[in-house]
Each structure stands twice: as C-alpha cells, then as structure tokens.
Amino acid sequence: xxxxxxxxxxxxxxxxxxxxxxxxxxxxxxxxxxxxxxxxxxxxxxxxxxxxxxxxxxxxxxxxxxxxxxxxxxxxxxxxxxxxxxxxxxxxxxxxxxxxxxxxxxxxxxxxxxxxxxxxxxxxxxxxxxxxxxxxxxxxxxxxxxxxxxxxxxxxxxxxxxxxxxxxxxxxxxxxxxxxxxxxxxxxxxxxxxxxxxxxxxxxxxxxxxxxxxxxxxxxxxxxxxxxxxxxxxxxxxxxxxxxxxxxxxxxxxxxxxxxxxxxxxxxxxxxxxxxxxxxxxxxxxxxxxxxxxxxxxxxxxxxxxxxxxxxxxxxxxxxxxxxxxxxxxxxxxxxxxxxxxxxxxxxxxxxxxxxxxxxxxxxxxxxxxxxxxxxxxxxxxxxxxxxxxxxxxxxxxxxxxxxxxxxxxxxxxxxxxxxxxxxxxxxxx
Amino acid sequence: xxxxxxxxxxxxxxxxxxxxxxxxxxxxxxxxxxxxxxxxxxxxxxxxxxxxxxxxxxxxxxxxxxxxxxxxxxxxxxxxxxxxxxxxxxxxxxxxxxxxxxxxxxxxxxxxxxxxxxxxxxxxxxxxxxxxxxxxxxxxxxxxxxxxxxxxxxxxxxxxxxxxxxxxxxxxxxxxxxxxxxxxxxxxxxxxxxxxxxxxxxxxxxxxxxxxxxxxxxxxxxxxxxxxxxxxxxxxxxxxxxxxxxxxxxxxxxxxxxxxxxxxxxxxxxxxxxxxxxxxxxxxxxxxxxxxxxxxxxxxxxxxxxxxxxxxxxxxxxxxxxxxxxxxxxxxxxxxxxxxxxxxxxxxxxxxxxxxxxxxxxxxxxxxxxxxxxxxxxxxxxxxxxxxxxxxxxxxxxxxxxxxxxxxxxxxxxxxxxxxxxxxxxxxxxxxxxxxxxxxxxxxxxxxxxxxxxxxxxxxxxxxxxxxxxxxxxxxxxxxxxxxxxxxxxxxxxxxxxxxxxxxxxxxxxxxxxxxxxxxxxxxxxxx
Numbered sequence: 001x002x003x004x005x006x007x008x009x010x011x012x013x014x015x016x017x018x019x020x021x022x023x024x025x026x027x028x029x030x031x032x033x034x035x036x037x038x039x040x041x042x043x044x045x046x047x048x049x050x051x052x053x054x055x056x057x058x059x060x061x062x063x064x065x066x067x068x069x070x071x072x073x074x075x076x077x078x079x080x081x082x083x084x085x086x087x088x089x090x091x092x093x094x095x096x097x098x099x100x101x102x103x104x105x106x107x108x109x110x111x112x113x114x115x116x117x118x119x120x121x122x123x124x125x126x127x128x129x130x131x132x133x134x135x136x137x138x139x140x141x142x143x144x145x146x147x148x149x150x151x152x153x154x155x156x157x158x159x160x161x162x163x164x165x166x167x168x169x170x171x172x173x174x175x176x177x178x179x180x181x182x183x184x185x186x187x188x189x190x191x192x193x194x195x196x197x198x199x200x201x202x203x204x205x206x207x208x209x210x211x212x213x214x215x216x217x218x219x220x221x222x223x224x225x226x227x228x229x230x231x232x233x234x235x236x237x238x239x240x241x242x243x244x245x246x247x248x249x250x251x252x253x254x255x256x257x258x259x260x261x262x263x264x265x266x267x268x269x270x271x272x273x274x275x276x277x278x279x280x281x282x283x284x285x286x287x288x289x290x291x292x293x294x295x296x297x298x299x300x301x302x303x304x305x306x307x308x309x310x311x312x313x314x315x316x317x318x319x320x321x322x323x324x325x326x327x328x329x330x331x332x333x334x335x336x337x338x339x340x341x342x343x344x345x346x347x348x349x350x351x352x353x354x355x356x357x358x359x360x361x362x363x364x365x366x367x368x369x370x371x372x373x374x375x376x377x378x379x380x381x382x383x384x385x386x387x388x389x390x391x392x393x394x395x396x397x398x399x400x401x402x403x404x405x406x407x408x409x410x411x412x413x414x415x416x417x418x419x420x421x422x423x424x425x426x427x428x429x430x
Numbered sequence: 431x432x433x434x435x436x437x438x439x440x441x442x443x444x445x446x447x448x449x450x451x452x453x454x455x456x457x458x459x460x461x462x463x464x465x466x467x468x469x470x471x472x473x474x475x476x477x478x479x480x481x482x483x484x485x486x487x488x489x490x491x492x493x494x495x496x497x498x499x500x501x502x503x504x505x506x507x508x509x510x511x512x513x514x515x516x517x518x519x520x521x522x523x524x525x526x527x528x529x530x531x532x533x534x535x536x537x538x539x540x541x542x543x544x545x546x547x548x549x550x551x552x553x554x555x556x557x558x559x560x561x562x563x564x565x566x567x568x569x570x571x572x573x574x575x576x577x578x579x580x581x582x583x584x585x586x587x588x589x590x591x592x593x594x595x596x597x598x599x600x601x602x603x604x605x606x607x608x609x610x611x612x613x614x615x616x617x618x619x620x621x622x623x624x625x626x627x628x629x630x631x632x633x634x635x636x637x638x639x640x641x642x643x644x645x646x647x648x649x650x651x652x653x654x655x656x657x658x659x660x661x662x663x664x665x666x667x668x669x670x671x672x673x674x675x676x677x678x679x680x681x682x683x684x685x686x687x688x689x690x691x692x693x694x695x696x697x698x699x700x701x702x703x704x705x706x707x708x709x710x711x712x713x714x715x716x717x718x719x720x721x722x723x724x725x726x727x728x729x730x731x732x733x734x735x736x737x738x739x740x741x742x743x744x745x746x747x748x749x750x751x752x753x754x755x756x757x758x759x760x761x762x763x764x765x766x767x768x769x770x771x772x773x774x775x776x777x778x779x780x781x782x783x784x785x786x787x788x789x790x791x792x793x794x795x796x797x798x799x800x801x802x803x804x805x806x807x808x809x810x811x812x813x814x815x816x817x818x819x820x821x822x823x824x825x826x827x828x829x830x831x832x833x834x835x836x837x838x839x840x841x842x843x844x845x846x847x848x849x850x851x852x853x854x855x856x857x858x859x860x861x862x863x864x865x866x867x868x869x870x871x872x873x874x875x876x877x878x879x880x881x882x883x884x885x886x887x888x889x890x891x892x893x894x895x896x897x898x899x900x901x902x903x904x905x906x907x908x909x910x911x912x913x914x915x916x917x918x919x920x921x922x923x924x925x926x927x928x929x930x931x932x933x934x935x936x937x938x939x940x941x942x943x944x945x946x947x948x949x950x951x952x953x954x955x956x957x958x
Contacts, residue, residue: 032600337664338486344657344660363641
C-alpha cells in the first residue's frame with residue numbers, strides 16, 4: 001500500500017512538473033523565439049486603408065460606458081466611410097439602448113451615419129447570440145468585436161488592414177491588456193495573466209495552428225464567419241471555440257501584440273465578479289472539450305495543444321484538491337528522501353512561475369511607462385497563493401456547474417476603472 | 431585586438447576541431463590506465479559512486495557533506511549504463527578514468543567554441559585546445575577521477591550557453607542550470623559566478639529579453655543548489671544541533687551541511703598534499719605545478735594580465751577579454767587566499783590559462799597570412815614537444831632522450847598487482863586496513879571484503895574504528911599499504927586517532943608481500 005502511494009506521489013509530481021514546465025515555456029515563448037517577437041510587432045509602415053470594417057459592440061447594461069466606446073470607434077484613425085458600427089443589445093436593455101441612440105444622434109448631427117443599434121428579443125440572451133444576430137446586418141469585409149468597456153487603440157484598424165492586405169490572412173487577433181494593476185489585491189496577477197497570454201502564449205498557439213481566440217479585438221473575414229455559421233450560442237467561451245474551429249479548417253491566424261497598440265481593459269471590480277468570470281471561462285473550456293470539435297483537427301500536435309488548453313481548468317480543479325492533500329501528506333507521511341526530492345519539483349516550478357511574474361511585472365510596467373517596485377513584488381508574493389486558490393475554486397465551481405448541467409451566462413460588471421471621469425484612458429500614453 | 435562578439439561569428443573549421451579532439455583522445459587516452467598512480471581521492475569518489483549505485487546512499491559511510499554529491503552521482507550514472515559496471519574497464523578507477531577522458535573531450539569541444547566566439551576566429555581555438563590537450567600538468571591531474579574534472583565541462587558548458595543567451599532565453603536558463611551543476615559537483619565553481627554573471631550582463635545588455643535571461647540564469651543556477659540544501663533538510667542535517675557550530679568538525683553528535691561549510695572555511699591542512707592560505711599556493715606552485723608545465727603558468731599569467739588591461743581600458747568594447755581574464759583571476763585569487771588547498775585544485779585553471787594564451791597569441795598572429803600562422807604554430811608545437819618545452823620528449827635521469835613519463839611509465843601495474851595478490855591470498859572475511867584506491871575492487875568483489883576499510887575511516891569514523899576494529903591491533907588481520915600511506919597516516923594523526931593502526935603496523939605485524947620500483951613502494955602486512 002505504501003509503495004503504491006509513494007509511486008502515485010512520484011508519478012503525480014513528475015506529471016505536474018512536466019505540464020508546469022510546458023506552460024512556463026509557452027508563457028515566455030515570445031521572449032525566447034526571435035521570430036515570434038518579430039511577428040508580434042505591429043508593421044512599421046501602414047498600408048493605405050482599403051478594407052471595410054464592421055465593428056460589433058455587444059453591450060448589456062453598459063449605459064455608463066457605451067457612449068464613450070462608440071465615440072472611440074468612430075473617432076479611430078481610419079476613414080469613417082470604411083467603418084460600420086453595430087451596437088448589439090437585447091430589447092429589454094432600455095438604458096444601454098437609450099445611451100447608444102443619444103450618441104448616434106450626436107454623430108448624425110455631424111453628418112456621420114455609420115452607427116446602428118441592433119436589437120434582439122429572442123433567447124438566449126448572451127453574447128454569441130447577439131453576435132450571430134448582428135452578423136446578418138454586417139456589410140464590412142472584416143468583422144470585429146469590441147466589448148463595451150474596451151479602450152481600443154485608434155490605429156488598430158490601420159494595423160489590421162495592413163496585415164490582412166499584405167499577408168493575405170483572414171483572421172487577426174490583436175492584443176488585449178488589462179491595465180489597472182494596482183486596483184485590488186489580485187489585479188497585478190490578473191493583469192500579468194493577460195500580458196503573458198496575449199503577448200506570448202497566443203503566438204505559440206498560432207504557430208502550431210491551434211488557437212483559442214479572445215473575445216474582442218479579434219478580426220474575421222466576414223465570408224469566413226458566414227462559412228463557419230457564426231458563433232456557438234450554447235458555449236460560454238464562444239471565442240475560444242470559434243478559434244479552434246478556424247484552426248480545424250487549417251486557416252492561418254495572425255496574432256499581434258504590440259504594447260503600443262493594445263486594447264485596454266479593466267480587471268473585474270470585485271472578487272465575486274472575478275470568480276464568476278473565471279468560472280465562465282473554465283466552464284466554457286470544459287464545454288468545448290466535451291464538444292470534441294478539437295478531435296477533428298488535422299494534426300496530432302494541433303489536437304494535443306487544443307486538448308491541453310481545454311483540459312487545463314480540469315487540471316486546475318484537480319490541483320485545488322491536490323494542494324491540501326499534499327499538505328496533509330507532508331505532515332503525516334514520512335517519504336524516502338529521493339521521493340521527497342521528486343515531490344518538490346512542482347514546488348520549484350511554482351517558484352519559477354512566480355519569478356516569471358516578477359520579471360513580467362517589470363516588462364509590463366516598462367512597456368507602458370508605469371512604475372514597478374519591490375513593494376509591488378512583495379504584495380504580489382502575498383497574493384500569490386490566495387490567487388491560485390481562487391483560480392482553483394473557480395475551476396471547481398465550473399466543474400460543479402458543468403456536472404449539474406448549469407450553463408447560464410454570469411456576466412462581468414464593468415465600471416470603467418481604467419478610464420477617468422472625462423472618459424479618457426486612465427493609464428494612458430506609452 | 432580581438433574581434434567583438436557583436437560581429438558576425440565565423441564558421442567553425444570542422445577539420446581543425448576534429449584534429450583537436452583526436453589529439454585530446456590520444457594524449458589523454460594513451461596511458462590513461464597506467465599513469466599516474468591511483469590516488470586515494472579517486473578511490474573515495476569511486477567508493478561513493480558505488481554506494482549510490484549499490485546502496486542508494488551518497489556514501490558507504492556517514493556522509494559528512496565534505497563535498498556536494500553531483501560528481502560521484504554522475505560517476506554512478508556512468509557506471510550504471512556500462513556492462514560489468516564498475517569493472518567495465520578492469521577496475522573501478524579505470525572505469526572512472528574513462529569518464530574523465532570523455533569529460534576532457536567534451537571540454538575540448540566547448541573550449542574550442544568558446545575561444546572561437548571570444549576571438550572571432552579559429553586560431554585562438556586551436557592554440558587553446560592544443561595547450562589544453564598537451565599540457566603535462568593538465569594530463570597528470572585530468573586523467574584522475576576527481577570532482578574538478580567533472581566540474582570543468584559543466585563550467586565551460588555554462589559559458590558556452592551564456593554566449594548564446596542573446597538569441598534564446600532558454601540558453602540563459604540552461605547556462606544557469608549548468609553553472610548550478612558545476613557548483614554541486616565541486617563547490618569551488620562558485621568563485622566563477624562573478625565573471626559568468628558579468629558575461630551574461632554584457633551579452634544581454636542590449637537585448638529585449640535581458641530581464642528574463644538574467645532572471646532565468648540566476649534562478650536555474652539555484653536549482654541544483656536548492657536540491658542539495660533540500661536533501662540536507664530532509665535528512666535533518668542542514669543545521670548543527672542547537673545551532674552550535676563546531677570548527678573542529680568532529681560532528682560526533684550529528685553531521686550537518688552548514689557545520690561542514692563552517693569547518694571548510696576555518697580548517698587547516700589535514701592532508702599530506704594540502705596546505706592553507708597564501709604560502710600553500712606558492713609552495714604547491716613550486717613543489718607540484720611549475721615543474722610539470724612552466725610554459726602554461728608563465729605564458730598564461732602574462733596573457734591574463736594582457737587581457738585584463740585590454741578589458742579594463744575599454745570594458746564595453748573588450749568585455750570578452752575582461753571576462754576571460756576574470757575567470758582565471760577569480761579562481762587564482764580563491765586558491766591564493768583560500769582556506770585549504772590540495773594540489774589538484776589547479777585543474778580548472780588549466781583550460782582557462784590555455785584559453786587566455788590562445789586569445790592573446792591569436793591576436794598577436796592576426797596580421798599573418800594563414801600559412802604564416804600555421805608555420806608559427808607548428809614551430810611552437812615543435813618547441814613545446816621538445817625537451818625545452820617538455821610536453822612530449824624529456825631527458826631521462828641518464829640524459830637519454832625519452833618520451834614523457836605520462837606516455838611511457840606503467841605505474842598502476844604495481845597497484846593492480848597488489849590488488850590481485852590481495853584477492854588471491856586474503857580471505858574475504860578478513861578485517862583489513864587499506865587505502866581508498868582499492869576499496870571498490872574489494873567491496874564489489876564476490877564475495878565482498880566487507881571488513882576492508884581505509885585508515886581514514888578506521889581512525890575517524892566511530893562506526894568503523896570502534897565497532898569493526900575496536901581500536902585495537904588485535905582486531906586487524908591485514909594492513910595493505912599503498913604508496914606514501916604511512917606518511918598520510920602520520921599527517922592524519924594530529925589527535926592520535928591513527929595510533930592504534932600505527933601500533934599494529936610497527937609492533938604487531940610482519941610484511942608478507944611487497945613491491946618496490948623507483949619511489950613507489952607497496953606492501954601487505956599480516957597483523958597478529
């Protein structure tokens with residue numbers, strides 16, 4: 001019995017270490033691969049505007065921020081005649097609709113008639129359903145999505161136009177970055193997750209043709225979207241799902257993360273919202289895993305990467321159980337020294353993960369002209385384990401919901417922490 | 431002036447690289463099992479590798495953290511994959527020496543690349559590796575199974591990888607890991623840390639991933655060291671009981687890693703071939719090192735000073751010169767000011783001095799055409815090979831021209847004859863005092879000589895001296911004397927701990943076998 005327990009402990013330690021090392025590598029991939037770094041940068045010279053864009057702004061109870069968002073899109077550095085903006089609301093969301101119509105009226109007074117509100121009154125009331133509904137009204141060559149709270153960069157259309165025209169790609173994921181890294185105990189770690197995900201990991205996924213796309217600042221050729229049949233309305237992470245479906249078709253996806261041109265977002269305002277958001281993401285990945293589209297990918301490398309990514313919330317849930325179990329074992333089981341040393345391997349990789357975050361904080365701060373200090377590192381260290389536990393809790397919660405068949409959309413609130421009273425980007429110029 | 435690393439690297443001349451590897455294979459391999467004599471320390475490391483493989487422990491006796499275990503764990507790994515394991519090449523030390531030969535060839539390859547990268551050409555690489563291959567000082571010590579010989583390739587591999595850290599973050603990580611491995615193979619490697627850190631700093635200074643490169647290098651370098659500390663912690667042997675540090679390191683209650691480090695920092699010489707402090711360095715230079723290879727020391731010292739001056743005059747532009755000089759100087763300073771010194775501690779300096787000579791010589795020859803360079807190098811090799819240089823040919827006692835001892839003498843045949851005699855004539859259950867060089871041969875035999883212990887263990891380890899021999903000549907059956915073992919026993923007898931063995935030898939034994947040739951004298955005594 002003891003031998004079996006020890007054997008299991010060694011096996012779990014080694015497997016955990018391998019997966020942690022793999023994740024760590026993807027986390028720093030762009031810094032390691034000069035070619036990935038080159039691809040991540042925005043083009044130095046922009047092509048003349050040629051493509052037309054349909055910008056979808058799905059919004060629910062976003063009356064506080066929607067006007068500002070519409071204004072940013074319309075005022076982007078791109079010819080307005082090449083833009084179409086669709087504000088997507090459910091019919092019962094009168095507040096948001098009213099604010100959007102007010103802003104549209106102001107633009108019409110200027111002679112700009114490029115924004116429309118698209119209403120839907122059927123179920124389900126969720127983002128993918130709204131997007132599918134609005135897709136019927138889209139006229140642009142390229143369809144893109146921004147969330148209502150996004151601070152998009154005014155040059156983003158020029159960048160995507162250049163990449164799509166010059167390289168002939170039909171899908172581009174541009175960078176999204178949480179910015180309010182000092183707003184709560186968990187915000188720095190949350191910000192860094194985005195930083196590494198968009199700046200590094202997605203490039204790895206793109207290279208191997210197996211990419212779960214993000215929910216906004218993502219650009220699709222409209223014909224491609226129509227061929228795909230739009231988004232999966234029953235999926236809580238319809239963005240990841242559509243990315244894998246595109247990968248399955250063998251369609252190349254370009255990822256661009258240039259610190260200067262990222263779309264800025266905010267971290268969830270409260271822990272409760274953060275947990276709900278994470279639960280939704282984890283459950284969405286579980287749904288996508290269960291759905292099994294990834295199994296139809298052409299190569300084993302693609303399938304493995306998709307499986308690994310989608311199964312990660314399950315691993316995280318298991319880790320949530322493993323950590324207390326291993327703590328109990330530390331105090332109750334006297335393991336042989338070599339085995340004990342092997343069991344410390346995952347701890348070592350956890351330390352490596354923290355070290356990467358420390359470096360990442362300085363990289364992030366440097367890229368955006370923000371301060372970073374040892375005090376922040378200390379705060380991050382204190383928050384580290386609670387943050388991991390919150391992630392594990394959200395994964396367990398997602399697992400529980402999935403098992404019970406609960407799959408309603410728990411929306412994240414946005415309060416515009418990354419914008420100031422004037423509606424400008426709070427953490428502004430780089 | 432050397433070319434900067436920032437310039438386009440030149441291609442490795444594969445023919446030259448292969449030629450240097452073959453030279454190393456021949457100079458180190460020819461006579462590997464015959465010269466020099468099997469050393470006590472070689473026996474100790476093979477004994478510990480045996481314990482790792484056969485007993486799953488770091489030592490067959492109490493492990494006192496005198497050295498980190500990376501070296502003999504590597505030897506155990508090497509032995510594990512061989513048919514007949516420790517006896518694959520005749521006996522355990524031979525088996526270990528083959529690994530040392532492989533380590534040397536790895537080091538030659540790495541040194542070639544490092545010299546080429548530092549200088550931007552193949553000339554420095556050829557000069558450095560040729561010296562490294564042919565130096566009698568290098569061959570003498572680097573044929574022996576010593577931790578330093580396993581540490582050197584880790585160190586060079588770390589430099590090799592740091593030189594690539596401006597391209598890949600993972601190179602910096604691997605470079606750090608290799609440096610950590612060097613430290614847990616032989617702790618002296620830690621004195622190279624400042625020079626390596628400086629090289630990394632210069633290499634990554636203008637690079638976009640410099641924070642990750644540096645972060646990973648330090649982090650990865652700490653991993654093997656962390657595991658070593660963790661091992662001691664798990665064994666409850668990290669700190670001494672009650673935090674009482676005992677500078678005599680008798681460690682009678684319980685061994686501890688930190689107490690051993692404390693002792694190492696404060697100890698005085700306890701070995702016949704060791705010393706402490708400044709005086710010991712110069713003494714060893716005179717007694718052991720200089721007569722083996724004057725050229726390496728004189729030319730190496732001059733080259734190091736030249737590189738240091740060049741580096742200090744323009745640190746940005748000439749940082750490789752500065753790093754090359756600092757690598758040699760930092761280690762030399764450790765040896766000059768270190769707490770304890772053994773003669774083979776010189777080993778890491780051999781490739782570094784060869785590197786510096788190569789860099790400066792290549793710089794001096796830079797303006798010559800290739801044919802001119804080849805001519806000068808050929809002439810240098812002829813001079814070094816002649817009795818003037820003493821690398822290959824020497825004048826014997828009678829003045830006759832002969833090959834250098836290391837290619838000619840078969841010293842270990844005497845030791846092998848002694849081992850054979852012991853195995854044929856002494857029963858396996860005999861209680862024997864031996865030297866460590868034959869320990870594995872006796873303990874890995876069938877049946878094993880379970881009561882054969884070295885005089886160091888018999889006099890120092892209560893579990894051996896007390897329980898096996900009861901510290902009395904009456905419980906010793908045989909004493910197998912290796913060369914100079916009596917002198918070692920006298921030096922190791924500051925507290926009188928060897929008295930009972932010396933008593934057995936002088937007053938209660940008779941010589942039953944002996945063999946004497948030149949200054950080498952071996953014997954076996956029957957006690958009682």
